[in-house]
Amino acid sequence: MIECVNLTSKYADGTVVLHDLSFKVEAGEQVGLIGANGAGKSTLLKSMLGLIETEGVISFDGKELCKKNLADIRKMVGYVLQDSDNQMFMPKVIDDMVFGPVNYGISRADAEKKAEETLEKLGIAGLKNKQNHKLSGGEKRMAAVATILTMEPEIMLLDEPSAALDPHNRRNLINILNVIPVTKIIASHDLDMVLETCNRVILINDGKIVADGKATDILSDKTLLEENGLELPLCMAGVPAFLKKED
Amino acid sequence: MNKAERAIDELRGIDKLTSINSPMHRLSPLSKMALTIIYIITTVSFHKYDLWGIIPMVLFPIIGYQFSLIPVSTCFKKLRIVMPLVCCVGLLNPFFDKAVITYIGTVGVSGGVISMVTLMLKGVFCLMASFLLVATTTAEEICAALNKIHCPKILTSLFLLTVRYISVLLEEVANMTDAYHLRAPGQKGIHISAWGSFLGQLILRSMDRAQALYESMLLRGFNGVIDYPEKENKNKYSWVVAIICIVLIIFTRYFNIPAYLGSLAL
Numbered sequence: 001m002i003e004c005v006n007l008t009s010k011y012a013d014g015t016v017v018l019h020d021l022s023f024k025v026e027a028g029e030q031v032g033l034i035g036a037n038g039a040g041k042s043t044l045l046k047s048m049l050g051l052i053e054t055e056g057v058i059s060f061d062g063k064e065l066c067k068k069n070l071a072d073i074r075k076m077v078g079y080v081l082q083d084s085d086n087q088m089f090m091p092k093v094i095d096d097m098v099f100g101p102v103n104y105g106i107s108r109a110d111a112e113k114k115a116e117e118t119l120e121k122l123g124i125a126g127l128k129n130k131q132n133h134k135l136s137g138g139e140k141r142m143a144a145v146a147t148i149l150t151m152e153p154e155i156m157l158l159d160e161p162s163a164a165l166d167p168h169n170r171r172n173l174i175n176i177l178n179v180i181p182v183t184k185i186i187a188s189h190d191l192d193m194v195l196e197t198c199n200r201v202i203l204i205n206d207g208k209i210v211a212d213g214k215a216t217d218i219l220s221d222k223t224l225l226e227e228n229g230l231e232l233p234l235c236m237a238g239v240p241a242f243l244k245k246e247d
Numbered sequence: 248m249n250k251a252e253r254a255i256d257e258l259r260g261i262d263k264l265t266s267i268n269s270p271m272h273r274l275s276p277l278s279k280m281a282l283t284i285i286y287i288i289t290t291v292s293f294h295k296y297d298l299w300g301i302i303p304m305v306l307f308p309i310i311g312y313q314f315s316l317i318p319v320s321t322c323f324k325k326l327r328i329v330m331p332l333v334c335c336v337g338l339l340n341p342f343f344d345k346a347v348i349t350y351i352g353t354v355g356v357s358g359g360v361i362s363m364v365t366l367m368l369k370g371v372f373c374l375m376a377s378f379l380l381v382a383t384t385t386a387e388e389i390c391a392a393l394n395k396i397h398c399p400k401i402l403t404s405l406f407l408l409t410v411r412y413i414s415v416l417l418e419e420v421a422n423m424t425d426a427y428h429l430r431a432p433g434q435k436g437i438h439i440s441a442w443g444s445f446l447g448q449l450i451l452r453s454m455d456r457a458q459a460l461y462e463s464m465l466l467r468g469f470n471g472v473i474d475y476p477e478k479e480n481k482n483k484y485s486w487v488v489a490i491i492c493i494v495l496i497i498f499t500r501y502f503n504i505p506a507y508l509g510s511l512a513l
């Protein structure tokens with residue numbers, strides 16, 4: 001279970017981005033985090049891992065985020081960064097994938113086996129021995145997700161996991177997210193994906209929670225979405241006007 | 248491809264050489280390091296006029312390259328910028344040391360010329376040997392070897408991160424130069440008026456990237472030191488090979504092979 005109480009986050013330059021956020025995510029829930037550009041989605045996810053100075057209380061399974069628990073919490077929580085370039089730092093994909101598990105005391109051979117399974121599951125086994133800097137944008141994205149999946153976290157925070165993916169890889173990713181039974185918070189502008197993967201949605205604007213409720217309710221509320229710089233998911237918007245036959 | 252991208256490619260090219268599977272690659276990193284260090288010390292220790300004595304030393308790197316399946320020419324290609332610099336080192340010697348010490352046919356050769364050539368050879372041989380080590384051993388393996396001989400882990404981690412950040416820096420340079428040239432077509436290089444902001448941006452961006460990468464490492468359990476697994480497939484006989492080579496190197500140092508061969512011919 002994840003719990004945030006009166007969370008306020010401040011960047012090093014003094015910019016306060018999140019104001020007094022409170023919410024709770026039950027174990028096994030998949031929550032979509034939506035909001036316009038600059039709303040504070042990435043900031044919220046980073047704050048939850050102690051990467052940004054915060055006030056208020058954040059806790060995972062009752063463990064409060066503080067210096068003492070930081071290592072334990074980071075072991076428990078997998079975080080897919082918005083920018084995959086920043087996620088991958090080893091020369092090859094496989095090196096990156098075993099980095100985490102090996103740090104947590106798993107033998108390299110076992111970690112490699114796990115990594116291979118994950119790549120297989122994601123349908124990107126071909127990337128295993130590729131050099132990170134020679135991957136395409138979408139390949140890098142898939143590889144970044146794979147590095148986190150290999151760590152088998154109990155909780156996953158994903159920042160724009162479907163950005164840059166082709167329809168096929170996006171579908172693969174959605175299927176996998178739906179199968180893995182861990183608690184997830186997915187920040188995304190891909191509202192159709194949010195609708196398919198999450199039963200609950202938190203809408204933020206300007207660092208404040210504007211709405212928190214059932215995904216189908218919030219994502220079908222045209223006025224609410226438009227007021228906060230978003231639009232209805234494509235699957236709900238119907239055929240666009242310019243494509244409608246004029247008869 | 249712009250210059251920075253080419254530089255990245257060269258770096259990765261060396262990374263790629265380390266993944267070849269050859270007898271040389273399979274030697275344990277520590278034995279390779281010891282061998283290289285002793286080779287370099289021995290080569291440097293030759294007397295400045297001992298041109299004939301130093302020539303056989305070239306055999307060690309050449310044989311090393313043969314066993315590593317890397318062509319010797321790769322070394323010269325990759326080091327094409329440093330090699331000429333090393334060769335410049337002794338260039339002034341002939342002007343200072345004019346005493347004739349030997350004759351080729353009837354032409355007198357001054358000590359300066361001999362010492363210049365000896366110095367150049369020393370430089371080239373040492374570069375060849377160092378490149379062989381770098382091309383057959385990954386940065387991780389070198390760090391693991393250093394850790395094994397109780398070099399402080401913080402130093403080896405620092406070394407490894409520095410190696411990694413070189414490519415981060417170069418990537419940022421590459422991205423920025425591309426972006427610049429897309430909006431300044433036909434310009435050669437970066438205009439001097441943009442240097443200030445370009446450098447400033449570069450520092451900010453690489454610091455941001457470095458910070459983000461570091462955070463990403465922390466999130467995956469990095470605790471300040473990087474532990475490297477021992478590669479299991481390393482050759483058990485590494486040290487035997489290394490010791491034999493070391494003995495041969497020292498033998499070459501104290502036993503003038505060309506002089507011996509010459510005396511046989513007489």
Ligand SMILES: Nc1ncnc2c1ncn2[C@@H]1O[C@H](COP(=O)(O)OP(=O)(O)OP(=O)(O)O)[C@@H](O)[C@H]1O
Pocket residue numbers: 011012013015017035036037038039040041042043044082
């Ligand atoms: N390092 C930083 N220092 C200062 N302010 C920052 C920093 N990073 C982000 N911000 C500010 O914080 C606000 C929220 O940014 P954040 O990245 O959380 O937005 P987001 O909701 O993830 O947007 P997007 O959908 O574009 O990814 C923005 O207004 C941004 O200007």
Ligand SMILES: [Mg+2]
Pocket residue numbers: 041042043082159
């Ligand atoms: Mg974001």
